[in-house]
Amino acid sequence: MYETIAMILAGGQGSRLSILSDHRAKPAVPFGGIYRIIDFTMSNVMYAKIPVVGILTQYKPYSLMAHISTGEAWGFTGRKHHAKILPPYVGEADSDWYGGTADAIYQNLSFIDRFDPDYVFVLSGDHIYKMDYNELLEFHVSKNADLTIAMQEVPREDVHRFGIAVTDGEQRITDFIEKSKTAPSNLASLGIYLFNRPFLEQVLNEDAADKNSGHDFGKNVVPDNIKKARLYAYTFKGYWQDVGTIDAYWTTHQEALNSAASGLDLERWNVRTNNILEKLTNLQPLRVTARAHVRHSIISPGCIIEGEVYGSVLSPGVHVKPGAKVEKSIIMNESIIGEDSQVIYSILDKNTVIGKNCKIGIGESIPNKESPNILSCGISVFGKYAILPDGFVVGKNCLVYPVVEGSDYSGEVISSGETIRPKCKRKIKIR
Amino acid sequence: MAKVVALVLAGGNVEGYGILTRNRTKAALPFAGHYRIIDFALSNLSNSGITYVGVITQYLPASLIEHIAGGEAWDLHGSDRIIKIMPPFVGIGHTIWFQGTSDAVYRNLNFVHDLNPDDVIILSGEHIYHMDYNEPLKFHHEKDADLTIVGQRLPSERLSLRFGFLEADKDNRVTMFREKPPEILSNFISIGIYIFKKDALINEFNRRFQEARFTQNFVIDVVEPITQRLNVFAYEFGGFWEYLENVNKYYQTTMRMIGEENPVKLADWEIVTNPEDRRLGTRNPVFTGRGANIKDSLISPGCRIEGTVSHSVLSPGVIVEEGATVMDSIIMHDSIIRKGSFIQKVISDKNVTIEQNCSIGVEMRKDKNNPELPDSPLGLTILGKGAVIGEDIKIGGLSQVYPGMDLRSYSGTHFAPGVNIK
Numbered sequence: 049m050y051e052t053i054a055m056i057l058a059g060g061q062g063s064r065l066s067i068l069s070d071h072r073a074k075p076a077v078p079f080g081g082i083y084r085i086i087d088f089t090m091s092n093v094m095y096a097k098i099p100v101v102g103i104l105t106q107y108k109p110y111s112l113m114a115h116i117s118t119g120e121a122w123g124f125t126g127r128k129h130h131a132k133i134l135p136p137y138v139g140e141a142d143s144d145w146y147g148g149t150a151d152a153i154y155q156n157l158s159f160i161d162r163f164d165p166d167y168v169f170v171l172s173g174d175h176i177y178k179m180d181y182n183e184l185l186e187f188h189v190s191k192n193a194d195l196t197i198a199m200q201e202v203p204r205e206d207v208h209r210f211g212i213a214v215t216d217g218e219q220r221i222t223d224f225i226e227k228s229k230t231a232p233s234n235l236a237s238l239g240i241y242l243f244n245r246p247f248l249e250q251v252l253n254e255d256a257a258d259k260n261s262g263h264d265f266g267k268n269v270v271p272d273n274i275k276k277a278r279l280y281a282y283t284f285k286g287y288w289q290d291v292g293t294i295d296a297y298w299t300t301h302q303e304a305l306n307s308a309a310s311g312l313d314l315e316r317w318n319v320r321t322n323n324i325l326e327k328l329t330n331l332q333p334l335r336v337t338a339r340a341h342v343r344h345s346i347i348s349p350g351c352i353i354e355g356e357v358y359g360s361v362l363s364p365g366v367h368v369k370p371g372a373k374v375e376k377s378i379i380m381n382e383s384i385i386g387e388d389s390q391v392i393y394s395i396l397d398k399n400t401v402i403g404k405n406c407k408i409g410i411g412e413s414i415p416n417k418e419s420p421n422i423l424s425c426g427i428s429v430f431g432k433y434a435i436l437p438d439g440f441v442v443g444k445n446c447l448v449y450p451v452v453e454g455s456d457y458s459g460e461v462i463s464s465g466e467t468i469r470p471k472c473k474r475k476i477k478i479r
Numbered sequence: 480m481a482k483v484v485a486l487v488l489a490g491g492n493v494e495g496y497g498i499l500t501r502n503r504t505k506a507a508l509p510f511a512g513h514y515r516i517i518d519f520a521l522s523n524l525s526n527s528g529i530t531y532v533g534v535i536t537q538y539l540p541a542s543l544i545e546h547i548a549g550g551e552a553w554d555l556h557g558s559d560r561i562i563k564i565m566p567p568f569v570g571i572g573h574t575i576w577f578q579g580t581s582d583a584v585y586r587n588l589n590f591v592h593d594l595n596p597d598d599v600i601i602l603s604g605e606h607i608y609h610m611d612y613n614e615p616l617k618f619h620h621e622k623d624a625d626l627t628i629v630g631q632r633l634p635s636e637r638l639s640l641r642f643g644f645l646e647a648d649k650d651n652r653v654t655m656f657r658e659k660p661p662e663i664l665s666n667f668i669s670i671g672i673y674i675f676k677k678d679a680l681i682n683e684f685n686r687r688f689q690e691a692r693f694t695q696n697f698v699i700d701v702v703e704p705i706t707q708r709l710n711v712f713a714y715e716f717g718g719f720w721e722y723l724e725n726v727n728k729y730y731q732t733t734m735r736m737i738g739e740e741n742p743v744k745l746a747d748w749e750i751v752t753n754p755e756d757r758r759l760g761t762r763n764p765v766f767t768g769r770g771a772n773i774k775d776s777l778i779s780p781g782c783r784i785e786g787t788v789s790h791s792v793l794s795p796g797v798i799v800e801e802g803a804t805v806m807d808s809i810i811m812h813d814s815i816i817r818k819g820s821f822i823q824k825v826i827s828d829k830n831v832t833i834e835q836n837c838s839i840g841v842e843m844r845k846d847k848n849n850p851e852l853p854d855s856p857l858g859l860t861i862l863g864k865g866a867v868i869g870e871d872i873k874i875g876g877l878s879q880v881y882p883g884m885d886l887r888s889y890s891g892t893h894f895a896p897g898v899n900i901k
Contacts, residue, residue: 081764315766315783323760332745333512333793334765335737338775348764349780350746362764 050100050165052185054093055156057149057239058086058173059106064293066422067431067449068397073105074292075173076112078380078398080304080314081348081363083321084115085291086173090131091319093171094122096181100130100163103173104152109135121322134159148263154252160245168248170241170265176300177238177288178317184242187282194247194277197221197270198240198284209290210236211266213281221279226266235281237266238288247277287311295425298395301361301378305344314346331364339370355385363398377409386438393444396430403438411443414465423447451475481597481620483612484590484677485529487520488580488697489543489604490536495725495853498863498879499828505723506604507542509811509829511736511745512779512794513759514752515546516723517604521562522750525553527612530560533590534604535583540566545756552753563590579695585684591677599680601697603671607732608720609748615674615714618651625679625709626702628653629672631716641724643669643698647713656706658698667713670720673702679709719743725853726861730826733792733809737775757812757829762795770801786816794829803833808840824857824876828864834887835870842875847897849877858896874900 062074069077075086086103093101101124105112112133118124119131134156153160153170160168167188169181179198188196199213212231214223225231251269255261261268273279287310291297303310331350336342341356350365355372363381368374371388383400385391391402392409402408408428415424423429423445431450436442440457443464451474462468489506499508506517517534524532532555536543543564550562565587584601591599598619600612610629619627630645644664646655657664683701705711719742723729736743754760762781767773772787781796786803796813799805803816808825816822819836833839840860848854852861860874863882869889874880875896884900886892894900 315763318761318763320761323754330746330749330751333777333779336773336776336778337739340774342767342773343771344769345767346764347767347778 050163052096052098052167052169052181053100053102053160053163053165054098054169054171054181055102055104055153055160056086056089056093056171056173057152058103058112059109059152060172060174061107062174062292064422065291065297066294066419066447067429068294068297068395070450071108071432072111073107073109076108076115077291077297078363079176079291079297080301080319081346081361082323083314083319084111085176086112086115087319087321088176088178088317089171089173090116090122091317092177092179092181093169094124094320098169098181099124099128100165102132102134102156102159104134104156106136106152109133115322117322122320130163132159148261148268149265150252150255150261150269151263153248154256154263157249157252160248165245168243168245170243170248172239174292175239175288175290176312177284177286178319179240179284179286179288181242184240184282184284188242188280191219191280192278193242193280194244195270195273196242196280196282198238199235199281200238200284200288201234202236204234207231207234207236211270212236215281219281219283221270221274221281224266224270224274224279226264226271235283237270238284239266239290240284241265242282251277287313294395294423294427294429298378298393298425298427302359302376304346304361305359337370340368369404393426394428394430397432397434397450399433400430401435402430403436403440405439406436406441408436408442408446409444410441411464413444414463416445416447416467417465418467419447481616482531482594483529483598483600483616484531484594484596485524485533485612486584486587486591486599486601487517487524487532487534487604488583488601488671489517489520489534490540490583491580491605492537495727496729497726497849497852497861498881499726499826499861501882502864503542504536504540507546508729509794510607510729511733511743512777512792513757514745514750515756516607517543517546518750518752519607519609519748520602520604521547521553521555522748523608523610523612525555525751526749527610529600529612530555530557531594531596532562533587534562534564535580535587536564536566537580537583540564546753548753548755552751552755565590580697581687581695581700584697584701585688588681588684591681596677599675599677601673601675601680606671606720606722607743608670608716609718609744609750610672610716612672615672615716618712618714619674622651622712623710624674624712625676626705626711627674628656628669628702628706628711628713629674629716630667630713631670631720632667635666638663638666638668639724641722643702645669645713651712651714653706653711653713656703656711658696658703667715669698670716670722672716673698675705679705726826726859727853727855727857730809730857730859734790734807737777737790737792757795759795768801786818825860825862827862828866828882830865831862832867833862834868834872834890837868837871838873839868840874840876840878842873842896843877844875844896847875847877849879849897849899851879851899852877874898 058075060074062069124131208229211226303312307313340353346361348364354370355368359376365382369387372385375392377394381398386404389406413426428446430448434452437454442462447467449469493500493505550556555562643658645667766783768785775790777792779795785801786799791808794812798815806823812829814831817835822839825840858876866880867885869887871891873893881901
């Protein structure tokens with residue numbers, strides 16, 4: 049009945065995104081002003097005219113479910129178009145990702161059966177890229193493949209973060225090593241799989257029966273079938289990025305500001321988002337006052353700029369007050385930067401309030417003392433609804449937790465590498 | 480609570496807007512970037528909880544029909560919430576198109592009959608204001624009025640013969656009402672919002688129809704006679720209200736919205752537009768280049784600014800290339816201003832292309848006027864929808880380039896101020 053359908057793995061916790069993914073799954077983390085990370089994959093599916101998409105959720109799915117809603121924003125409504133959220137079954141053990149990526153799809157085979165497709169895309173909701181999946185499908189068909197994996201050459205020092213393939217002259221995969229520092233090549237899997245549907249059912253059934261399997265595509269299903277089946281690597285030349293860390297998240301935003309050099313061209317990609325939820329449609333045009341300076345930035349509707357904004361990405365409704373300066377930062381919805389404050393190399397989650405005459409992101413780059421692995425690139429991060437009182441100074445690699453307010457700080461100077469938490473449980477006050 | 484039906488008059492022929500209203504009604508004119516003028520009336524109705532709305536059009540309704548669509552944008556779509564567009568029609572007994580507002584309302588009275596409300600509020604879709612209609616409705620019920628006219632006292636410099644003039648006694652009872660008389664009769668004018676008891680409206684229409692005494696103007700045919708016979712009161716509205724009588728006023732009102740003294744509080748007033756119109760809802764954020772210089776402006780989603788934009792309002796999808804300058808201008812959807820061009824005091828309709836190194840609206844001649852535009856010290860130049868201005872073209876102020884004109888073969892030409900290029 050259907051040629052292709054898509055399954056999106058959207059359960060990622062994104063723990064290395066720190067407090068940005070405290071309240072939401074990684075695919076629901078805002079990106080590029082008005083988007084969320086999953087919008088990139090959803091839009092790719094939409095532009096490929098794949099009519100059915102299943103979105104597999106697990107970790108903190110509320111913002112993601114609200115965001116996907118009926119799928120109408122991506123055209124998934126109508127008699128033959130469907131977008132369905134597929135949470136784990138009730139009673140499922142509270143473990144990582146159902147029981148692994150392959151298990152997540154295995155448990156939803158009946159969803160796939162309903163549409164009787166010839167091909168199934170298994171995608172991730174964590175990545176920033178634009179790909180024409182139909183080119184991948186053409187390649188897959190031309191190779192008479194059972195499974196095709198989209199791949200890209202990555203820098204040698206990054207190979208340990210990926211599944212790495214070795215291919216023959218025909219791009220057939222002859223070896224596959226998951227996340228190893230001694231990988232024999234730098235051809236990395238982008239987590240984009242295209243399966244023949246009978247093959248998918250067969251290998252998932254086999255994997256489910258294998259008690260020793262970790263039920264993961266990269267660790268188990270792919271390596272186990274290299275000899276038994278026809279697995280191919282499709283080389284993707286375009287921009288692709290996993291924004292899994294604070295550093296990558298910030299750098300990727302800078303790349304969006306330099307689209308000609310980076311290839312991350314939000315303006316041309318026309319990524320769709322669900323703007324009804326974000327009330328985007330009620331927002332006024334961007335307002336820039338007579339004394340403002342705005343350059344080299346992406347600014348969403350509803351923002352009011354009375355100060356200076358350079359090299360930054362602003363979500364809807366951000367207010368930069370007179371004399372304030374925002375540089376090389378990412379400021380999310382409805383945040384306020386007070387008069388004469390300076391914000392540099394920072395990420396401010398939604399509804400943050402920075403007082404007057406504050407300075408954020410200055411001084412030495414000392415790694416975060418509590419979480420040096422997560423925060424050492426020099427970026428300071430403020431959680432949702434955090435407040436910084438007038439005149440405070442915040443260094444680099446600082447972490448200010450959501451809903452922190454004045455009484456939670458022990459002094460007016462927060463040195464580089466410090467972490468500030470609320471001293472008591474506190475509800476978010478909706479302004 | 481009384482049941483109220485609203486009829487929005489959104490379709491008269493408009494003068495004073497030059498080519499901007501050649502292919503659309505004034506209510507459908509883009510305003511403040513990504514809105515249209517009718518969004519104010521529709522948002523006010525929706526925010527007031529008035530959920531039965533008929534939009535009466537007589538003139539070029541296509542862009543309005545597209546804009547209003549199913550009414551979802553204003554939450555006027557649901558089991559007890561409807562918005563219905565009433566375009567002109569001909570049929571048995573009606574062999575000619577609507578002849579003015581009276582006829583247009585009369586022929587659509589079925590909408591009122593079917594819904595059978597207590598009151599009918601008839602208002603214009605062409606004005607910029609914010610009103611909770613529950614206030615005048617409450618007044619209307621307290622006075623047990625057959626008709627309540629919403630009015631405003633204006634300073635003498637704003638009075639003109641285009642208004643209806645009111646006088647009221649200390650109980651707010653209307654003692655005089657004349658629409659568009661030959662002389663100014665008072666400083667208390669009707670702002671085009673009329674609340675009728677349903678029966679008073681229907682009876683008056685039937686009476687006038689039997690007497691076959693329709694002129695063409697609903698206010699003259701129906702409102703004026705009622706004021707002479709029935710219980711009519713005037714409700715004074717003290718808030719901001721703007722009539723946008725011509726393109727100069729449209730421009731000035733738009734420009735006031737840029738400044739710190741902006742009287743049109745879009746966010747506070749909860750003015751919403753249809754995100755489906757011209758793909759507003761799927762536009763990107765604003766991209767600003769390294770050489771961008773933006774000051775004192777409103778910029779809609781989907782714009783890309785590489786050059787200078789000063790004291791201007793840009794609708795969605797406008798591109799200002801590096802080295803181009805846009806000053807004191809209103810640029811509508813998806814227009815492009817290429818490198819090295821300089822435009823000032825221009826209203827550019829949708830999809831206009833200005834090629835490189837043009838100069839538009841800069842050169843002025845005080846003694847000039849344009850027979851197709853209202854007199855104006857502003858010297859505005861209007862570029863029609865889809866016009867293409869070729870490279871190195873110079874067009875003086877107070878000029879018009881007609882919609883669809885392709886001037887690429889006129890590269891290097893200098894058009895003096897005050898011309899109409901057709």
